[in-house]
Amino acid sequence: MSSQSLLLLTILSEAVLEDILIEEIMALGAKGYTISEARGRGTHGVRTGKWTAGGNIRIEVIGDAELCSSIVQRLQAKYERDYGLLMFTCPVELQN
Amino acid sequence: MNFEPVVLFFVLGVVAGLLRSDLKIPGSIYEALSIFILLAIGLKGGVELAKHPVGDLVFDGLIIVLVGAIIPLVAFPVLRFIGRMSRADSASIAAHYGSVSVVTFSVGITLLGHEMLEFEGYLIVFLVLLEIPALVIGVILARHGEGTVRWGKLMHEVFFGKSIYLLAGGLVIGFVAGAEGIKPLDKLFFDLFKGVLALFLLEMGLVASTRIAALREYGVFLAGFAVVMPMFSATLGIVTGWMLGFSVGGTFLLATLFASASYIAAPAAMRIAVPEANPALSIGASLGMTFPFNIFLGIPIYLWMAKTIHAI
Numbered sequence: 001m002s003s004q005s006l007l008l009l010t011i012l013s014e015a016v017l018e019d020i021l022i023e024e025i026m027a028l029g030a031k032g033y034t035i036s037e038a039r040g041r042g043t044h045g046v047r048t049g050k051w052t053a054g055g056n057i058r059i060e061v062i063g064d065a066e067l068c069s070s071i072v073q074r075l076q077a078k079y080e081r082d083y084g085l086l087m088f089t090c091p092v093e094l095q096n
Numbered sequence: 097m098n099f100e101p102v103v104l105f106f107v108l109g110v111v112a113g114l115l116r117s118d119l120k121i122p123g124s125i126y127e128a129l130s131i132f133i134l135l136a137i138g139l140k141g142g143v144e145l146a147k148h149p150v151g152d153l154v155f156d157g158l159i160i161v162l163v164g165a166i167i168p169l170v171a172f173p174v175l176r177f178i179g180r181m182s183r184a185d186s187a188s189i190a191a192h193y194g195s196v197s198v199v200t201f202s203v204g205i206t207l208l209g210h211e212m213l214e215f216e217g218y219l220i221v222f223l224v225l226l227e228i229p230a231l232v233i234g235v236i237l238a239r240h241g242e243g244t245v246r247w248g249k250l251m252h253e254v255f256f257g258k259s260i261y262l263l264a265g266g267l268v269i270g271f272v273a274g275a276e277g278i279k280p281l282d283k284l285f286f287d288l289f290k291g292v293l294a295l296f297l298l299e300m301g302l303v304a305s306t307r308i309a310a311l312r313e314y315g316v317f318l319a320g321f322a323v324v325m326p327m328f329s330a331t332l333g334i335v336t337g338w339m340l341g342f343s344v345g346g347t348f349l350l351a352t353l354f355a356s357a358s359y360i361a362a363p364a365a366m367r368i369a370v371p372e373a374n375p376a377l378s379i380g381a382s383l384g385m386t387f388p389f390n391i392f393l394g395i396p397i398y399l400w401m402a403k404t405i406h407a408i
Contacts, residue, residue, distance in 0.1 A: 016367045017368075019249075037123070081372075
Protein backbone atom coordinates (compact mmCIF):
# COMPACT_ATOMS: atom_id res chain seq x y z
CA MET A 1 0.00 0.00 0.00
CA SER A 2 1.43 3.35 -0.95
CA SER A 3 0.51 6.44 1.01
CA GLN A 4 1.46 10.03 0.51
CA SER A 5 2.25 12.41 3.39
CA LEU A 6 0.34 15.66 3.16
CA LEU A 7 -1.21 18.26 5.45
CA LEU A 8 -4.87 18.64 6.27
CA LEU A 9 -5.64 22.34 6.69
CA THR A 10 -8.83 23.07 8.61
CA ILE A 11 -10.26 26.57 8.44
CA LEU A 12 -13.07 27.63 10.75
CA SER A 13 -14.72 30.88 9.78
CA GLU A 14 -18.00 32.71 9.24
CA ALA A 15 -20.54 31.23 6.84
CA VAL A 16 -20.97 34.59 5.15
CA LEU A 17 -17.37 34.33 3.87
CA GLU A 18 -17.88 30.98 2.15
CA ASP A 19 -17.72 32.14 -1.48
CA ILE A 20 -14.88 34.57 -0.85
CA LEU A 21 -12.68 32.04 0.97
CA ILE A 22 -13.27 29.36 -1.63
CA GLU A 23 -12.24 31.79 -4.35
CA GLU A 24 -8.98 32.53 -2.50
CA ILE A 25 -8.22 28.89 -1.78
CA MET A 26 -8.77 27.76 -5.34
CA ALA A 27 -6.78 30.72 -6.71
CA LEU A 28 -3.81 29.64 -4.58
CA GLY A 29 -3.81 26.27 -6.27
CA ALA A 30 -5.82 23.92 -4.07
CA LYS A 31 -7.19 20.91 -5.96
CA GLY A 32 -10.39 20.76 -3.93
CA TYR A 33 -12.01 21.34 -0.58
CA THR A 34 -14.73 20.06 1.73
CA ILE A 35 -17.13 22.34 3.53
CA SER A 36 -19.35 21.55 6.48
CA GLU A 37 -21.56 23.73 8.60
CA ALA A 38 -20.39 24.34 12.13
CA ARG A 39 -21.30 26.15 15.29
CA GLY A 40 -19.42 27.00 18.42
CA ARG A 41 -17.95 29.69 20.61
CA GLY A 42 -14.81 31.73 20.23
CA THR A 43 -13.41 35.21 20.72
CA HIS A 44 -16.15 36.52 18.42
CA GLY A 45 -18.86 35.21 20.71
CA VAL A 46 -21.26 32.32 20.39
CA ARG A 47 -21.97 31.35 16.81
CA THR A 48 -25.17 29.39 17.20
CA GLY A 49 -25.78 28.73 13.53
CA LYS A 50 -29.41 29.45 14.32
CA TRP A 51 -29.92 31.55 11.28
CA THR A 52 -28.08 32.08 8.06
CA ALA A 53 -25.96 35.06 8.94
CA GLY A 54 -24.91 33.66 12.31
CA GLY A 55 -23.38 30.34 11.37
CA ASN A 56 -19.85 29.09 10.91
CA ILE A 57 -18.29 26.85 8.30
CA ARG A 58 -15.46 24.40 8.45
CA ILE A 59 -13.38 24.22 5.28
CA GLU A 60 -10.94 21.35 4.89
CA VAL A 61 -8.19 21.36 2.31
CA ILE A 62 -5.54 18.72 1.78
CA GLY A 63 -2.26 19.76 0.21
CA ASP A 64 1.47 20.03 0.63
CA ALA A 65 3.09 22.28 3.22
CA GLU A 66 3.69 25.03 0.69
CA LEU A 67 0.06 25.26 -0.39
CA CYS A 68 -1.19 25.20 3.20
CA SER A 69 1.18 27.92 4.30
CA SER A 70 0.30 30.16 1.37
CA ILE A 71 -3.42 29.79 2.17
CA VAL A 72 -2.80 30.51 5.84
CA GLN A 73 -0.76 33.62 5.07
CA ARG A 74 -3.29 34.99 2.60
CA LEU A 75 -6.31 34.46 4.85
CA GLN A 76 -4.50 35.76 7.89
CA ALA A 77 -3.50 38.96 6.12
CA LYS A 78 -6.91 39.67 4.66
CA TYR A 79 -9.52 38.34 7.06
CA GLU A 80 -8.12 37.74 10.53
CA ARG A 81 -8.61 41.30 11.75
CA ASP A 82 -12.33 41.57 11.05
CA TYR A 83 -13.70 38.05 10.99
CA GLY A 84 -13.76 35.02 13.20
CA LEU A 85 -11.01 32.83 11.74
CA LEU A 86 -9.20 29.80 13.13
CA MET A 87 -6.79 27.66 11.11
CA PHE A 88 -4.78 24.59 11.96
CA THR A 89 -3.00 21.80 10.17
CA CYS A 90 -2.32 18.21 10.97
CA PRO A 91 -0.35 15.61 9.05
CA VAL A 92 -2.38 13.11 7.10
CA GLU A 93 -1.56 10.02 5.06
CA LEU A 94 -3.54 10.09 1.87
CA GLN A 95 -4.72 6.56 1.09
CA ASN A 96 -5.98 6.80 -2.44
CA MET B 97 -56.56 46.99 21.05
CA ASN B 98 -55.35 45.85 17.64
CA PHE B 99 -53.82 42.55 18.45
CA GLU B 100 -52.68 39.86 16.12
CA PRO B 101 -52.38 36.50 17.94
CA VAL B 102 -49.65 35.26 15.59
CA VAL B 103 -47.08 37.36 17.49
CA LEU B 104 -47.62 35.15 20.53
CA PHE B 105 -45.52 32.53 18.76
CA PHE B 106 -42.63 34.96 18.97
CA VAL B 107 -43.12 35.14 22.75
CA LEU B 108 -43.20 31.36 22.89
CA GLY B 109 -39.81 31.29 21.15
CA VAL B 110 -38.27 33.96 23.37
CA VAL B 111 -39.44 32.21 26.54
CA ALA B 112 -38.09 28.88 25.28
CA GLY B 113 -34.74 30.54 24.62
CA LEU B 114 -34.58 32.30 27.98
CA LEU B 115 -35.57 29.18 29.90
CA ARG B 116 -33.05 27.12 27.93
CA SER B 117 -35.62 24.74 26.55
CA ASP B 118 -34.17 22.21 24.12
CA LEU B 119 -36.55 23.51 21.44
CA LYS B 120 -34.60 24.03 18.25
CA ILE B 121 -35.85 24.54 14.72
CA PRO B 122 -33.47 22.75 12.36
CA GLY B 123 -31.59 25.02 9.98
CA SER B 124 -33.05 23.39 6.89
CA ILE B 125 -36.62 23.91 8.14
CA TYR B 126 -35.84 27.53 8.88
CA GLU B 127 -34.50 27.90 5.34
CA ALA B 128 -37.64 26.31 3.90
CA LEU B 129 -39.91 28.56 5.98
CA SER B 130 -38.08 31.69 4.87
CA ILE B 131 -38.22 30.62 1.21
CA PHE B 132 -41.96 30.07 1.59
CA ILE B 133 -42.56 33.48 3.18
CA LEU B 134 -40.48 35.36 0.62
CA LEU B 135 -42.15 33.61 -2.32
CA ALA B 136 -45.65 33.99 -0.87
CA ILE B 137 -45.18 37.71 -0.28
CA GLY B 138 -43.69 38.13 -3.77
CA LEU B 139 -46.55 36.23 -5.41
CA LYS B 140 -49.17 38.22 -3.52
CA GLY B 141 -47.55 41.46 -4.68
CA GLY B 142 -47.27 40.24 -8.26
CA VAL B 143 -50.96 39.32 -8.43
CA GLU B 144 -51.91 42.79 -7.13
CA LEU B 145 -49.44 44.48 -9.43
CA ALA B 146 -51.07 42.83 -12.44
CA LYS B 147 -54.28 44.73 -11.61
CA HIS B 148 -52.61 48.13 -11.91
CA PRO B 149 -50.99 49.96 -14.82
CA VAL B 150 -47.31 49.65 -13.92
CA GLY B 151 -46.50 53.14 -15.25
CA ASP B 152 -48.59 54.72 -12.45
CA LEU B 153 -46.30 53.22 -9.85
CA VAL B 154 -43.10 54.80 -11.13
CA PHE B 155 -43.79 58.15 -9.48
CA ASP B 156 -44.89 56.59 -6.18
CA GLY B 157 -41.88 54.28 -6.25
CA LEU B 158 -39.47 57.13 -6.81
CA ILE B 159 -40.90 59.19 -3.95
CA ILE B 160 -40.91 56.21 -1.60
CA VAL B 161 -37.31 55.29 -2.37
CA LEU B 162 -36.17 58.90 -1.95
CA VAL B 163 -37.97 59.30 1.39
CA GLY B 164 -36.70 55.88 2.44
CA ALA B 165 -33.14 57.08 1.80
CA ILE B 166 -33.63 59.74 4.48
CA ILE B 167 -33.75 57.03 7.17
CA PRO B 168 -30.09 55.90 7.05
CA LEU B 169 -28.99 59.50 6.49
CA VAL B 170 -30.71 60.54 9.73
CA ALA B 171 -29.70 57.41 11.66
CA PHE B 172 -26.00 57.75 10.83
CA PRO B 173 -25.28 61.16 12.43
CA VAL B 174 -27.43 60.25 15.44
CA LEU B 175 -25.39 57.09 16.06
CA ARG B 176 -22.07 58.71 15.24
CA PHE B 177 -22.36 61.97 17.13
CA ILE B 178 -24.93 61.40 19.85
CA GLY B 179 -24.17 57.73 20.42
CA ARG B 180 -20.41 58.26 19.85
CA MET B 181 -20.15 55.01 17.94
CA SER B 182 -17.43 54.26 15.40
CA ARG B 183 -17.96 55.26 11.78
CA ALA B 184 -18.23 51.62 10.66
CA ASP B 185 -20.73 50.68 13.37
CA SER B 186 -22.85 53.78 12.78
CA ALA B 187 -22.96 53.14 9.04
CA SER B 188 -23.76 49.47 9.43
CA ILE B 189 -26.58 50.10 11.93
CA ALA B 190 -27.93 52.92 9.73
CA ALA B 191 -28.06 50.49 6.80
CA HIS B 192 -29.97 47.92 8.89
CA TYR B 193 -32.59 50.54 9.82
CA GLY B 194 -32.86 51.90 6.29
CA SER B 195 -33.39 48.40 4.94
CA VAL B 196 -36.61 46.51 5.61
CA SER B 197 -37.92 43.37 7.30
CA VAL B 198 -40.21 41.08 5.37
CA VAL B 199 -41.48 39.38 8.52
CA THR B 200 -42.45 42.67 10.20
CA PHE B 201 -44.28 43.58 6.98
CA SER B 202 -46.00 40.17 7.00
CA VAL B 203 -47.21 40.69 10.56
CA GLY B 204 -48.60 44.05 9.39
CA ILE B 205 -50.47 42.34 6.55
CA THR B 206 -51.99 39.73 8.88
CA LEU B 207 -53.14 42.51 11.22
CA LEU B 208 -54.87 44.23 8.28
CA GLY B 209 -56.58 40.91 7.50
CA HIS B 210 -57.67 40.69 11.11
CA GLU B 211 -59.04 44.25 10.96
CA MET B 212 -60.66 43.64 7.54
CA LEU B 213 -58.80 46.60 6.07
CA GLU B 214 -57.83 46.76 2.40
CA PHE B 215 -54.39 47.85 1.26
CA GLU B 216 -52.64 48.62 -2.01
CA GLY B 217 -51.15 45.22 -2.81
CA TYR B 218 -48.49 46.69 -5.06
CA LEU B 219 -46.79 48.08 -1.91
CA ILE B 220 -44.91 44.80 -1.95
CA VAL B 221 -42.95 46.12 -4.94
CA PHE B 222 -41.59 48.84 -2.68
CA LEU B 223 -40.54 46.19 -0.20
CA VAL B 224 -38.10 45.00 -2.86
CA LEU B 225 -37.03 48.53 -3.85
CA LEU B 226 -36.42 49.72 -0.30
CA GLU B 227 -34.00 46.93 0.51
CA ILE B 228 -31.33 48.20 -1.86
CA PRO B 229 -30.58 51.95 -1.43
CA ALA B 230 -30.03 51.77 2.33
CA LEU B 231 -27.35 49.11 1.94
CA VAL B 232 -25.53 51.17 -0.68
CA ILE B 233 -25.80 54.34 1.44
CA GLY B 234 -24.50 52.39 4.45
CA VAL B 235 -21.42 51.26 2.57
CA ILE B 236 -20.72 54.76 1.23
CA LEU B 237 -21.08 56.23 4.73
CA ALA B 238 -18.74 53.60 6.16
CA ARG B 239 -16.08 54.10 3.54
CA HIS B 240 -16.19 57.87 3.20
CA GLY B 241 -13.81 57.63 0.27
CA GLU B 242 -11.34 55.44 2.14
CA GLY B 243 -10.49 51.84 1.51
CA THR B 244 -11.78 49.69 -1.28
CA VAL B 245 -15.26 48.29 -1.53
CA ARG B 246 -15.93 45.06 -3.32
CA TRP B 247 -18.95 46.53 -5.08
CA GLY B 248 -19.27 43.59 -7.41
CA LYS B 249 -19.45 41.14 -4.55
CA LEU B 250 -21.77 43.41 -2.58
CA MET B 251 -24.18 43.94 -5.47
CA HIS B 252 -24.19 40.23 -6.12
CA GLU B 253 -25.05 39.66 -2.47
CA VAL B 254 -27.83 42.26 -2.61
CA PHE B 255 -29.50 41.24 -5.86
CA PHE B 256 -28.92 37.52 -5.79
CA GLY B 257 -29.11 37.00 -2.05
CA LYS B 258 -32.19 34.90 -1.46
CA SER B 259 -34.42 37.68 -0.06
CA ILE B 260 -34.39 40.01 -3.06
CA TYR B 261 -34.14 37.16 -5.54
CA LEU B 262 -37.18 35.27 -4.23
CA LEU B 263 -39.27 38.38 -3.60
CA ALA B 264 -38.59 39.70 -7.09
CA GLY B 265 -39.02 36.24 -8.60
CA GLY B 266 -42.36 35.79 -6.82
CA LEU B 267 -43.46 39.23 -8.03
CA VAL B 268 -42.68 38.35 -11.64
CA ILE B 269 -44.42 34.97 -11.43
CA GLY B 270 -47.48 36.50 -9.73
CA PHE B 271 -47.57 39.30 -12.30
CA VAL B 272 -47.33 36.94 -15.26
CA ALA B 273 -49.83 34.43 -13.84
CA GLY B 274 -52.39 36.96 -12.57
CA ALA B 275 -55.12 36.21 -10.04
CA GLU B 276 -56.67 33.42 -12.11
CA GLY B 277 -53.45 31.71 -13.09
CA ILE B 278 -52.20 31.60 -9.52
CA LYS B 279 -55.40 29.95 -8.20
CA PRO B 280 -53.97 26.41 -8.10
CA LEU B 281 -51.19 27.68 -5.81
CA ASP B 282 -53.52 29.63 -3.51
CA LYS B 283 -53.94 26.85 -1.00
CA LEU B 284 -50.23 26.45 -0.46
CA PHE B 285 -49.01 30.02 -0.63
CA PHE B 286 -51.92 32.11 0.63
CA ASP B 287 -54.10 29.90 2.83
CA LEU B 288 -51.17 28.45 4.76
CA PHE B 289 -49.33 31.75 5.04
CA LYS B 290 -50.34 32.62 8.57
CA GLY B 291 -49.44 29.20 9.94
CA VAL B 292 -46.01 29.31 8.37
CA LEU B 293 -45.52 32.83 9.65
CA ALA B 294 -46.34 31.54 13.14
CA LEU B 295 -43.63 28.87 12.89
CA PHE B 296 -41.18 31.41 11.54
CA LEU B 297 -41.93 33.77 14.43
CA LEU B 298 -41.28 30.92 16.85
CA GLU B 299 -37.79 30.59 15.37
CA MET B 300 -37.28 34.37 15.39
CA GLY B 301 -38.16 34.34 19.08
CA LEU B 302 -35.54 31.68 19.76
CA VAL B 303 -32.89 33.66 17.91
CA ALA B 304 -33.94 36.98 19.45
CA SER B 305 -33.67 35.54 22.97
CA THR B 306 -29.93 35.12 22.42
CA ARG B 307 -29.67 38.71 21.18
CA ILE B 308 -31.51 40.45 24.00
CA ALA B 309 -28.72 39.63 26.44
CA ALA B 310 -26.10 40.88 23.98
CA LEU B 311 -27.92 44.19 23.63
CA ARG B 312 -27.71 44.77 27.38
CA GLU B 313 -23.92 45.09 27.07
CA TYR B 314 -24.20 48.00 24.69
CA GLY B 315 -26.15 50.23 26.92
CA VAL B 316 -29.11 52.45 27.07
CA PHE B 317 -28.32 54.54 24.02
CA LEU B 318 -28.62 51.75 21.50
CA ALA B 319 -31.74 50.35 23.17
CA GLY B 320 -33.31 53.81 23.05
CA PHE B 321 -32.28 54.24 19.43
CA ALA B 322 -33.87 50.88 18.57
CA VAL B 323 -37.24 52.22 19.76
CA VAL B 324 -37.09 55.90 18.78
CA MET B 325 -35.73 55.33 15.27
CA PRO B 326 -38.63 53.13 14.09
CA MET B 327 -41.12 55.64 15.50
CA PHE B 328 -39.43 58.41 13.52
CA SER B 329 -39.31 56.29 10.34
CA ALA B 330 -42.94 55.26 10.76
CA THR B 331 -43.95 58.92 10.99
CA LEU B 332 -42.14 59.56 7.70
CA GLY B 333 -44.04 56.62 6.22
CA ILE B 334 -47.42 57.82 7.52
CA VAL B 335 -46.93 61.30 6.04
CA THR B 336 -45.60 59.94 2.73
CA GLY B 337 -48.41 57.39 2.36
CA TRP B 338 -51.03 59.98 3.20
CA MET B 339 -49.61 62.50 0.71
CA LEU B 340 -49.46 59.86 -2.01
CA GLY B 341 -53.15 59.21 -1.42
CA PHE B 342 -52.85 55.65 -0.07
CA SER B 343 -55.71 54.03 1.85
CA VAL B 344 -55.53 53.62 5.64
CA GLY B 345 -54.16 50.09 5.15
CA GLY B 346 -51.59 51.24 2.60
CA THR B 347 -50.44 54.18 4.73
CA PHE B 348 -50.08 51.85 7.71
CA LEU B 349 -48.08 49.29 5.71
CA LEU B 350 -45.73 51.92 4.33
CA ALA B 351 -45.12 53.15 7.88
CA THR B 352 -44.47 49.56 9.00
CA LEU B 353 -42.07 49.07 6.12
CA PHE B 354 -40.14 52.24 6.96
CA ALA B 355 -40.11 51.39 10.66
CA SER B 356 -38.83 47.86 10.19
CA ALA B 357 -35.12 47.07 10.37
CA SER B 358 -33.49 44.32 8.38
CA TYR B 359 -31.93 41.33 10.10
CA ILE B 360 -31.53 38.91 7.22
CA ALA B 361 -30.32 40.71 4.09
CA ALA B 362 -28.51 43.63 5.73
CA PRO B 363 -26.34 41.61 8.16
CA ALA B 364 -24.98 39.43 5.37
CA ALA B 365 -24.33 42.38 3.05
CA MET B 366 -22.77 44.55 5.77
CA ARG B 367 -20.57 41.74 7.07
CA ILE B 368 -18.95 41.58 3.65
CA ALA B 369 -18.93 45.26 2.76
CA VAL B 370 -18.08 46.75 6.18
CA PRO B 371 -16.22 43.95 7.98
CA GLU B 372 -14.86 46.15 10.75
CA ALA B 373 -18.38 46.89 12.02
CA ASN B 374 -19.45 44.77 14.98
CA PRO B 375 -22.41 42.63 13.84
CA ALA B 376 -23.51 42.02 17.44
CA LEU B 377 -24.48 45.72 17.70
CA SER B 378 -26.57 45.96 14.55
CA ILE B 379 -28.26 42.58 14.88
CA GLY B 380 -28.75 43.05 18.62
CA ALA B 381 -30.54 46.34 17.98
CA SER B 382 -32.59 45.29 14.96
CA LEU B 383 -33.54 41.77 16.03
CA GLY B 384 -33.27 41.97 19.82
CA MET B 385 -35.09 45.27 20.22
CA THR B 386 -36.69 46.82 17.13
CA PHE B 387 -38.32 43.66 15.79
CA PRO B 388 -40.16 42.82 19.04
CA PHE B 389 -40.96 46.49 19.59
CA ASN B 390 -42.48 46.73 16.13
CA ILE B 391 -44.61 43.60 16.27
CA PHE B 392 -45.99 44.24 19.76
CA LEU B 393 -46.22 48.01 20.16
CA GLY B 394 -45.12 49.66 16.94
CA ILE B 395 -47.57 48.04 14.56
CA PRO B 396 -50.69 48.88 16.64
CA ILE B 397 -49.36 52.42 17.08
CA TYR B 398 -48.72 52.83 13.33
CA LEU B 399 -52.23 51.60 12.57
CA TRP B 400 -53.63 54.13 15.01
CA MET B 401 -51.48 56.85 13.37
CA ALA B 402 -52.71 55.89 9.90
CA LYS B 403 -56.35 55.92 11.02
CA THR B 404 -55.89 59.25 12.77
CA ILE B 405 -54.25 61.04 9.83
CA HIS B 406 -56.98 59.78 7.51
CA ALA B 407 -59.65 60.99 9.90
CA ILE B 408 -58.33 64.56 9.71
